Structures are given as C-alpha cells and as structure tokens.
Amino acid sequence: MTDLIRLTDVEKTYTRGKEKIAIFERLSMRIEQGDFLALMGPSGSGKTTLLNLLGGTDRATRGTIEFDGKRIDKLSEGQLTNWRAQNVGFIFQFYNLMPILTAAQNVELPLLLTNLSPKKRRENVATALNIVGLSDRARHKPREMSGGQQQRVAIARAIVADPKLLLCDEPTGDLDRTTADEVLGTLQLLNRDLGKTIVMVTHDAAAAKFAKRTLHLDKGHFVASELAA
Amino acid sequence: MNRITYLLAHILLGVLAFLVFTRVAPGPLFSAFQLLFFILSITLIIWRGINIGWRNWAWLILLIPVVNVGFLLFAPSKERFPKRNFIEITPDRSTTVDDVRLVRWNLARNSVRTILLSVSILIAFLLFGVLVSFNVAITDVRTAPNRMVTLSKINFTESLPIAYFDRVLHTDGVLAATHMNWFGGYYQDQRRGFMAVFAVDPDSYLRVYQDDLHLTPQARETFLHERTALLVPRNIADRYHWRVGQHIPINSNIFTNGTNGSHVWDFTIAGIFETPDGNSQANSVLIRYDYFNDTITFGRDRIGWISFLTTSATVNDRVAHAIDTRFANSQDETSTQDAAAFNRSFAAQLGNIALVVTLVVGAAFAAILLIVGTTMALAVRERTKEVGVLKTLGFSSGRILRMVLGESMLLSLIGATLGLLAAAGVLYILSHLNGGGGGGFHLYPSVIGISAAIAIALGLVTGILPALSAYRMNIIEALGRR
Numbered sequence: 112m113t114d115l116i117r118l119t120d121v122e123k124t125y126t127r128g129k130e131k132i133a134i135f136e137r138l139s140m141r142i143e144q145g146d147f148l149a150l151m152g153p154s155g156s157g158k159t160t161l162l163n164l165l166g167g168t169d170r171a172t173r174g175t176i177e178f179d180g181k182r183i184d185k186l187s188e189g190q191l192t193n194w195r196a197q198n199v200g201f202i203f204q205f206y207n208l209m210p211i212l213t214a215a216q217n218v219e220l221p222l223l224l225t226n227l228s229p230k231k232r233r234e235n236v237a238t239a240l241n242i243v244g245l246s247d248r249a250r251h252k253p254r255e256m257s258g259g260q261q262q263r264v265a266i267a268r269a270i271v272a273d274p275k276l277l278l279c280d281e282p283t284g285d286l287d288r289t290t291a292d293e294v295l296g297t298l299q300l301l302n303r304d305l306g307k308t309i310v311m312v313t314h315d316a317a318a319a320k321f322a323k324r325t326l327h328l329d330k331g332h333f334v335a336s337e338l339a340a
Numbered sequence: 341m342n343r344i345t346y347l348l349a350h351i352l353l354g355v356l357a358f359l360v361f362t363r364v365a366p367g368p369l370f371s372a373f374q375l376l377f378f379i380l381s382i383t384l385i386i387w388r389g390i391n392i393g394w395r396n397w398a399w400l401i402l403l404i405p406v407v408n409v410g411f412l413l414f415a416p417s418k419e420r421f422p423k424r425n426f427i428e429i430t431p432d433r434s435t436t437v438d439d440v441r442l443v444r445w446n447l448a449r450n451s452v453r454t455i456l457l458s459v460s461i462l463i464a465f466l467l468f469g470v471l472v473s474f475n476v477a478i479t480d481v482r483t484a485p486n487r488m489v490t491l492s493k494i495n496f497t498e499s500l501p502i503a504y505f506d507r508v509l510h511t512d513g514v515l516a517a518t519h520m521n522w523f524g525g526y527y528q529d530q531r532r533g534f535m536a537v538f539a540v541d542p543d544s545y546l547r548v549y550q551d552d553l554h555l556t557p558q559a560r561e562t563f564l565h566e567r568t569a570l571l572v573p574r575n576i577a578d579r580y581h582w583r584v585g586q587h588i589p590i591n592s593n594i595f596t597n598g599t600n601g602s603h604v605w606d607f608t609i610a611g612i613f614e615t616p617d618g619n620s621q622a623n624s625v626l627i628r629y630d631y632f633n634d635t636i637t638f639g640r641d642r643i644g645w646i647s648f649l650t651t652s653a654t655v656n657d658r659v660a661h662a663i664d665t666r667f668a669n670s671q672d673e674t675s676t677q678d679a680a681a682f683n684r685s686f687a688a689q690l691g692n693i694a695l696v697v698t699l700v701v702g703a704a705f706a707a708i709l710l711i712v713g714t715t716m717a718l719a720v721r722e723r724t725k726e727v728g729v730l731k732t733l734g735f736s737s738g739r740i741l742r743m744v745l746g747e748s749m750l751l752s753l754i755g756a757t758l759g760l761l762a763a764a765g766v767l768y769i770l771s772h773l774n775g776g777g778g779g780g781f782h783l784y785p786s787v788i789g790i791s792a793a794i795a796i797a798l799g800l801v802t803g804i805l806p807a808l809s810a811y812r813m814n815i816i817e818a819l820g821r822r
Binding site: 188 | 433434435436437438439445446448449725726728729730731732733734735736737815816819
C-alpha cells in the first residue's frame with residue numbers, strides 16, 4: 112500500500128496571550144491509502160488539532176505534511192481551499208448541516224465547487240444519498256430528520272465530491288449506541304467497498320473497533336497502536 | 341376607468357391575493373389581508389367619488405362575511421398547509437442549490453426580521469422618492485433657454501402697470517412677449533379643486549408659448565375670439581371629465597367678480613391642450629386677460645408679470661439689464677431673470693425644500709444604515725458555524741464575502757423597490773388631491789436612477805463589515821474545533 116499522508120517532524124504551537132502552548136513536537140506519522148484509522152486519547156491530547164492539520168484547516172508551525180506525494184504545508188490559502196474541496200470530506204460531531212437546505216441540497220454543497228451541470232449534480236447527490244441509505248429523505252430538512260439520519264446526510268455530503276480522505280471528528284459522539292453503530296457501519300462500508308481513507312477521532316472504544324487500526328495520543332505523542340482483531 | 345372595470349380590477353386583485361396568500365400564509369393572516377383589501381377598495385371608491393349605488397354597497401359589505409365564512413368552511417386542512425415560516429425558504433424542495441439561491445434563502449430564513457428590515461428601508465426610500473420628486477417637480481421645470489420673466493422687484497405677488505408690457509416688448513433683443521396674472525382659481529372645492537389659473541393675453545401668449553401648447557386650430561381660434569374661453573391641460577380635463585364646449589364655473593380666492601358680486605366666473609372650454617413632458621405650462625389653466633380685467637373689482641390694468649423670449653439666450657443678461665435699468669427708481673421697479681431662475685425663486689417661497697429633503701432623507705438613511713448594518717452583522721454572527729462549514733468544504737473566503745454582500749444588496753434592493761413603488765403611489769395621490777393643479781408630481785426617472793445608486797451603496801455599506809468578518813473568519817474558531 113502507498114502512503115496517502117505523511118507527516119514529518121510536525122510541530123504545532125498555539126499562542127494564548129503571552130503563553131506559547133506546544134501541541135506537537137516533532138510528530139511523524141504515515142497513513143496508507145485505504146486505511147481506516149481511529150485516533151483516541153484524552154481531551155487536550157491533540158486529536159482534533161491533528162485532524163485539522165490533516166484536513167488543511169490549520170497549519171503546522173514547523174515540519175512537512177505530504178498528501179499523495181505533494182506537500183500541502185507549502186500551499187497558499189487559496190490553493191489549500193481548492194485542495195480541500197477536491198481531496199477531503201469532513202464529518203463533524205454535530206453534523207453541521209445547513210438548516211435552510213434539504214438533505215439533497217446540503218449534500219449538493221461541495222458540488223458547487225465543481226464544474227458539474229445541475230443535472231449531473233443531482234445524479235451525484237442521488238448516488239451519495241443512496242449509499243448512505245437516505246434516498247427517501249432527500250427532500251427533508253435537517254429538523255425533520257433524526258440525529259442518525261442527519262449524520263448520514265453529513266456523510267453523503269462528505270463523499271459526494273469523491274474525495275480520497277474522510278476526516279471524522281467524533282462522528283458518533285451525539286448518537287445512541289444503535290444509531291452510532293449504523294453510522295460506523297456506513298463508514299466501514301465506504302472504507303471497505305469504495306476504498307476511502309478514513310481518519311476518525313473518537314473517545315468511544317466501541318467506535319474505534321470499526322477502524323482497521325487505532326492510535327492513542329497523549330500530550331502530543333503517539334503512545335500506543337492497535338490493529339483491529 | 342368606469343366603475344365596472346374598476347370593480348372588476350379589484351375582484352381580480354382579490355382573487356390573485358387569495359391565490360398568493362393561501363400558498364404562503366393560510367388562516368388568520370389571509371382573513372386579515374382580505375379585510376384590509378376590502379377596506380382599501382371601499383376607501384378608493386369613496387375617494388375616487390364613484391357612485392356605485394346602494395345595492396352594490398350592500399353586496400360589497402355582504403361579501404366580506406360571506407367570503408370569510410366560506411373560507412373558514414372550506415379552509416384547507418392543516419395537513420395540506422402545514423405550519424411553516426411566513427416565507428417558505430425553499431419553495432421547491434426538489435430544486436438544486438446555487439449561490440444566488442443560497443443568498444435568497446439565507447435572507448428569508450428569519451422572515452420577520454427580513455420583513456421588518458425591508459419595511460424600514462421601504463420607509464427611507466418612500467421619503468426619498470416623494471420628497472426629491474416633489475423638489476424636482478417644483479424646481480426643475482423645463483423652459484426654453486431664451487425665455488425670461490420680468491416681475492416686480494419686491495416679489496412676484498406685487499403687480500406691474502400694464503404699460504410696462506409695451507415697453508418690454510419693444511426693448512432691443514426681445515423677440516416676443518406676453519403678460520400673465522395669477523387668478524387664484526379653484527373648481528368647486530377650495531382645498532381639493534385648486535388649479536393654477538392664469539389670465540393671459542391670448543394673441544401674445546399663444547405666440548410666446550407656441551411650442552409649449554399642442555392645440556387644435558379650432559381651439560386656438562375660439563380662444564382668440566371668445567371672451568369667456570378657457571383652455572385646460574389634458575390632465576385636468578380628464579380629472580373632471582370636462583369636454584370642449586362645456587360651461588365651467590371657476591372660483592377665485594383673491595378676486596371678486598364685479599358683474600355678480602361673487603367669486604365665481606363662468607367660462608366655456610375652448611380647447612384641451614397637451615404639453616411636452618415636464619413643461620412649465622403642463623398644469624396651467626388659461627383664461628383671457630380682457631375678461632378678467634373688465635370684471636375684477638380691484639387691481640385693474642395691472643399685470644402679474646411679463647414673460648418674453650429673447651432673440652438668443654446669449655443676449656439674456658443684456659436684455660435683463662436694459663429692462664431693469666429702464667424701470668429703476670420708478671414706483672414699480674422690476675426684476676428680470678430667466679424663466680428657470682424665476683421657477684426656482686417661486687419654489688423658494690415654499691421654503692428651502694432642498695435643505696428639508698437633505699435633512700429628512702439623511703436622517704432616515706442614517707437610521708437605516710445603523711439598523712440594517714447591525715442586524716446584518718448579527719445575522720452573520722448567528723451563522724458563524726455555517727460559514728465555518730462552508731469554508732471547510734472548500735468555499736473560498738471571497739465567495740463567502742460575495743454571498744454576504746449579495747444578501748445585504750438584495751435586502752436593500754427589495755426595500756428600495758417597494759419604497760419607490762409606494763412613493764409612486766403617494767405622488768399619484770398627491771397630484772390628484774390638489775385638483776391636478778400640481779399634476780406634475782410623479783416619480784422622475786432621475787429619482788429612480790439615484791435611488792438605485794443609493795440602494796446599491798446602502799447594500800454595500802451595510803454588508804461590508806459583516807462580509808469582511810465572514811471573509812476573515814477562521815475555520816477552527818468558527819467551528820470551535822481546537
């Protein structure tokens with residue numbers, strides 16, 4: 112398997128007032144294409160910051176980040192925005208759907224950044240909703256759907272532009288066990304059948320079991336690694 | 341418009357309103373609107389003075405409870421019209437999304453707020469449209485560049501001896517001249533029937549104003565030869581349904597008719613004339629000076645002012661100087677100026693309208709700027725997370741800036757359009773309330789143009805700060821992901 116992501120000696124510090132807070136010091140890691148990685152660790156261990164760096168929504172203070180062999184830490188703000196639109200799908204804990212839009216319209220949003228015609232966009236939206244099993248809820252608005260359904264809409268939105276990488280920040284944190292398992296099953300399906308590389312931040316050990324491997328972070332360092340049984 | 345077409349038009353409007361309002365606001369709101377509609381109809385009927393007869397009145401009044409009861413009986417079920425926002429944000433849920441739709445839907449998401457903001461912008465543009473149009477109507481009257489006016493140096497209400505007319509006419513550089521007197525006329529009702537009636541010398545008037553009045557040869561002949569002849573502009577003839585040959589009594593609130601001791605003079609309509617748009621004579625009702633002069637009880641052989649044409653606009657100053665020098669140190673000193681300046685000084689008698697317009701409209705726009713600006717900033721702040729999501733998905737900061745600006749621009753343009761429509765309505769009512777005497781009140785294209793520019797500027801100014809805040813918004817902070 113080839114590496115999709117390679118982090119080398121990455122440092123990340125935040126400034127809070129006069130104080131500098133180091134999140135990572137010389138962090139290195141590799142994520143292979145088709146991997147399903149769960150990131151676990153206590154609060155403040157750097158999980159979400161790592162996810163932000165991988166998704167290009169935050170920049171490393173030092174070090175290199177490569178995606179598919181290209182350095183993304185060198186990209187300008189505009190280039191990084193375009194790169195994100197083409198390569199990364201995001202799934203958030205609280206779904207973050209736009210309340211004024213229907214499920215289909217929410218899923219369509221990333222396609223507005225492409226040159227696809229409205230007809231083609233509609234087809235792609237239908238496919239994405241079909242994959243997550245929500246074809247019959249296309250015209251419903253978020254408030255008319257359950258939490259699990261909303262998260263599946265968010266998944267459809269993340270995959271509709273066919274990105275290589277899916278970044279999930281506590282995707283089941285707001286769901287009950289049964290619904291969470293359904294959502295995780297969908298992610299597993301995307302990884303297994305469509306070859307999506309997934310990095311998922313979670314506090315939930317049961318959720319992490321859906322991943323192929325789990326990395327434990329603590330104070331900005333990987334402290335343990337597990338492979339799925 | 342006769343009463344049948346008038347009522348039919350209202351019924352059609354009612355049906356349209358029914359179709360529109362049952363889609364967006366079924367229930368009590370429709371009933372309230374319908375009641376408002378009927379009140380408006382009845383007010384219009386009374387105001388327009390249309391006598392529809394007691395039977396029709398009974399039908400109309402009966403129609404209100406009948407339609408309302410009918411609506412309640414056959415009201416659509418709640419399932420067919422589920423509770424929804426006053427404005428359905430995404431009317432067609434099957435439609436695809438694009439930036440323009442996103443702007444529209446975002447604007448409509450808090451419909452109460454949007455309606456209130458639109459109304460406040462509407463009021464500002466209503467004030468602007470009415471006041472500026474009013475100002476333009478009384479100051480920007482179109483006259484020929486070589487047209488001049490000689491009047492008393494004291495002010496335009498002081499008259500001049502009629503002997504001055506010949507002297508002005510024979511001044512070097514004067515091509516043609518006529519004289520005019522203010523009659524202070526009104527028809528039937530002193531308040532609503534006001535008209536700008538002028539007593540003129542027919543022969544010289546029709547020469548000086550030959551390019552301003554579109555008159556039939558027969559009307560011209562009658563006015564030249566019939567002492568009681570009256571010429572009326574088309575707008576006033578239409579207002580009172582006057583026709584040629586009709587006998588019309590006109591009152592004066594200044595003069596007394598010596599022949600009957602009353603304030604009433606009888607006239608016969610010799611012709612109905614039309615003028616080019618915005619012409620100074622567009623609202624002038626013309627009577628003959630000889631009839632006027634022979635019957636008034638005071639002020640005989642005096643004239644209000646002399647209107648004349650010079651051989652060329654380039655000699656205006658020289659001619660004005662010659663005339664005023666000639667009458668200097670006499671009992672009736674004169675002031676000669678070009679007709680445009682005369683119109684402006686006439687308007688100045690009403691006060692400094694431009695200053696009033698600037699102050700009132702300025703205050704209105706300043707208030708709107710603060711209200712809309714603050715509300716837009718609040719609206720974007722409420723959507724911080726959504727902006728963060730859009731940026732995460734790959735929407736560029738520039739694109740988000742354009743979308744927020746688009747929202748404030750759209751809001752401003754909606755308010756401005758509604759405000760100008762309301763202003764057009766108010767100006768229409770104003771021009772008819774004073775009996776057509778100031779029938780020139782309408783929304784000028786220049787006012788519409790300036791309003792469009794202000795609307796765009798208002799949209800930009802009120803939207804720029806929230807748009808910049810959205811532009812600069814950091815994804816991590818917007819989503820609270822750290």
